[in-house]
Amino acid sequence: MTPTTYSTMWVLWILTMMLPRFVHGFESYDATMVEFPAPLTESDFNPKAGFQVIEFFSPYCPHCKSLAPIWKDSWETFYEEGRRQNISLLQVDCVESGDLCKSEKIMGFPSIRLYGPNGFIESFPKYRTMSKDNILDFARQAVDNPDDMEDQQIGSLSELVTAEKFANLLAGKGQQPYLLSFWPAKNARSADGNIDFKNCDECDTFQKGWKTLSVKLAALDISTGHLNCESSAAICTNLGFSSLVKITNHRVDRIPKVALVVPEKTTNNFFTYDGPFSTKMSVYEDFAKRTYFNSRIMTISSEEIVEITQKEYKLSGTHEKKPQKLHLVYSYNRETAVPEDLQFLQSLVDPVSKISNAYLYITEEDLTPVVVQSFESMYEMINYNTSEPEKRLKEEYIDFNIMPDNPNFFIFRDGDKIPHTFQGYSTTELRNTDTIMDWVREYSLPMVNEVTPDNFAQILAFNSEMYDGVAIILINTIETELTNNSNEHLDKLRVGYYDYEHVRMGKMIEDVSVKRERRLKKANRLKEKGYKKSTILEAAREEILHEDNKKVIISFLDISKYSSILNKLGVTHVLSEDDIGKVILYDKYTKSYHKKDIFGNDFIAEPYTIRETLSSVFLSQKPARLSRIAERLFGPLFCESLKNFDSLVGVSGYAIFIVLILGCLKGIKICRRKRIGKRYKAKRDVIGLLGKNGNKKSLD
Known part of the structure; x- marks a missing residue:
């Protein structure tokens, strides 16, 4: 091989190895290399250019200043994903572009809204904190409901419901179920019109969403309607919606109410939506469909x-x-x-x-x-x-x-x-x-719960009397291969959970047998000590409940979406693909997190390891409780008075209880000393030859 040929082949080999890197470099973008976009102005504001999540802010607003670094971090994290999905994170300065914000009816700062190819879709929910995870979650939902875009091209199918129409619906004369919205308005005949709502920041957003919902529900044979509470005051007042009739407090925001009337029934046919108010119409869609289904x-x-x-x-x-x-x-x-x-x-x-x-x-x-x-x-x-x-x-x-x-x-x-x-x-x-x-x-x-910033605390605190812990498996769904890998680990977690349930049920049955045996021994002890027959009979007939506790909630955390929760779980290192399938176990009894299994290794989702670790943490013997100690010291009858004490207090409760007892004893001792001191002084406080000490005069 000549030197020239060798050199040529070497160059070709280098080019072959480097080509994928060049191609990848042209196809991907680094947000740190792209300039953070300047706020939109009225001239370049185009809410129909793809999907856009837009923050309307004021540079003088303290909350906006606090959100600024979070917004920029969200933009940098989401840039590449948003470029693939045609979703942009943008801003509007409402001081520089005041007319634009006024035309969009921005009532407060910061305000985040989602726009699509047909214009406004919805506002960022008020009840959610504007954290990075929540902002990105709000942006990602844009691609979840493409039907919303098609529905917005059709006019609203919601009809104005009069007092007569409403009375007929309640009398069961409707042909279809009716989902009704009650508005703080007077002359809103169409849900498409421009309505001047008073003291209702969310009404414009709700009105646009209601139009989309009316089209969706029509395809499901569910009609929609709206009532103006200011002109139908009697109806709204009787339903408990008096705040929509007139403004009684200008500082309190008025929000629309939603209810469903089912047909062909004269009783139990009116159902009010009592959940948190939302401008996300899927909430009311679910309420209407399930309530009508359940009513049948x-x-x-x-x-x-x-x-x-x-x-x-x-x-x-x-x-x-x-x-x-x-x-x-x-x-x-x-x-x-x-x-x-x-x-x-x-x-x-x-x-x-x-x-x-x-x-x-x-x-x-x-x-x-x-x-x-x-x-x-x-x-x-x-x-x-x-x-x-x-x-x-x-x-x-x-x-x-x-x-x-x-x-x-x-x-x-x-x-x-x-x-x-x-x-x-x-x-x-x-x-x-x-x-x-x-x-x-x-x-x-x-059966399987996704952990999000919104439900994290709720899942950990859910029904502590029945569920002793929460198993959280780390997954990643950003790519197909990682999603498949995550599914395999999740399946193993479920198998290990069922294996633990087998052990747990055996333990519950064993506990019932022990309680029955203890009940029998208690009755025999009372008999030996000569208690009345009625007392012995009562002890022998004591009801033994089949407790069904020490359960575990299984859940997963998608680290590609909600990585901020990891800090709350005690995870401080940067995660990689190797962390997929790891399990974090929360023990409600000790309020602690376990990241190691029973064998001292990283807690990986393997069925046998899951079963053994859960059994060790939740089925092992807990420290002796006060009621058990009391029974041994003072007998079975005294123990009855403390029967439910264990369920009312935890370990800290016992410590407080003991401190209170010691405090009472100390207080009694102090009072006793004071009482003795007073008696001693009383004996010394007598009139002698020279009178009381206070009456003595100096001889000087």
Whole structure:
């Protein structure tokens, strides 16, 4: 090979290796190399140029100054992703462009709005903090609902509802369900018109969204309408919407109200939306669809329930998420049921519809085989370790989860192989709305929960009496390969969770057996000590509740979207692809985070490790509680007075309790000393030959 040929081949090899880097360099952009955009002016403001998230600000506004570095950081982080999705983060200076902000009806600073190809879409929710994660989440939702853009090209289908029309709807004469909005307005005939709302900063945004919603719901055979509360004062006042009738406090913002009227019913047909006000119309769309569905109380079959339990939750690379539904099923026997049983279900429509993604059903089928089948599919999953004895569904586990009485309520959640049965012992409990709904709320979280800045604190604090901890797995959905990898780890977490549930149920049943044995021993001790028969009988009949606690909530945190939460979880290092699949365990009892498994290694989502670590943290023996110590020291009767003390206070509570007792003892001791001192002084305070000390005179 000649030197010339060798040199040529060497140059070609270098070019071949460097070409992908050059190509990648032309295709990607570095936000740090691009100049931060100057604020838009009236001449270059074009809200229809793709998707735009625009911050309207004033340079003299303190809140705007605080937001400035957050906004710039958000822009730099989102620049590359936004370029691919045709979404821009821009600003408008409302001091330099005052007329523009006035035409856009900007009422306060800072104000963040989303615009699309057909103009304004929605405002940044008031209840959300303007953090980096929330701003980026708000921007990403632009590509989630492309139908919104098409709907905005059609005029509003919401009709003005008169007093006569409203009365007919309440009388059950409507042909379709009606979603109504009540506005602080007087002459708003069309939702398309330019309405001058008073003391309602969000009304313009709500009005534009209501137009889009009316088009969407029309395709679902749900009509929409609006009432002007200033001209329909009697209706709005009777409904409790008097703040929309007239302005009573100029400092308080008035917001529209929403309600649904279902057709062909004269009672239980008017449902008010009681959730947080939002300009995001998907909230009201969900309210209308689920409330109307639940008001009809549809029948569900065993086959459909099996499909529900067999669903698999999968992460998606898109930001659109499929809701995980909760299905409340009332099982009854037509031959033994009474009319009151079915009438009672109507009282559940409203509270069930207020729980996110909850649906109400009825069935005449015996659901015991469905419950057993669901559990058996769970045991197929947890027999992954061939070195362990085969795990089997025990009859005690079925008895622990199934009440044989009929009628009864069941809860099935999408993808959850563990059904839940209402543990009621009387007909009165089955017809008590508050009792049923308290039980439903215990399982109102989805099977798998995404941790976001909005729900982080709520998930950690959710029902601490039943759930002792939260397992948070780190995932990343920014790319397809990472999403697939994250799904594999999430599946392993679910298997480990079910394996832990197998151990936990065994522990719960064992605890019941121990309590029964303790009850028997207690009755025998009372008998030996000669207590009255009534006292012994009461102790022997003491009710033993089947506690269903020490559960764990499973969740995931997408580090590509909400990395700021990691600081709250005690993660300080920069994450990489190697961190996908790691688990952080929150212990509510100690209020601490575990990032290491039981073996001292990084907590990775492996089924066996998940089971063993959860069992070690939540099923291990906790420190002896005061009621147990009291029983040993003072006997079983004294312990009864402290029976519920454990559930009312934690470890800190015991410390405070002891300090209070010591303080009382110390106080008694001080008072006793003072009392003795007073007696001593009283004895010394006598009149002698020279009189009292105070009357003595100096001889000098």
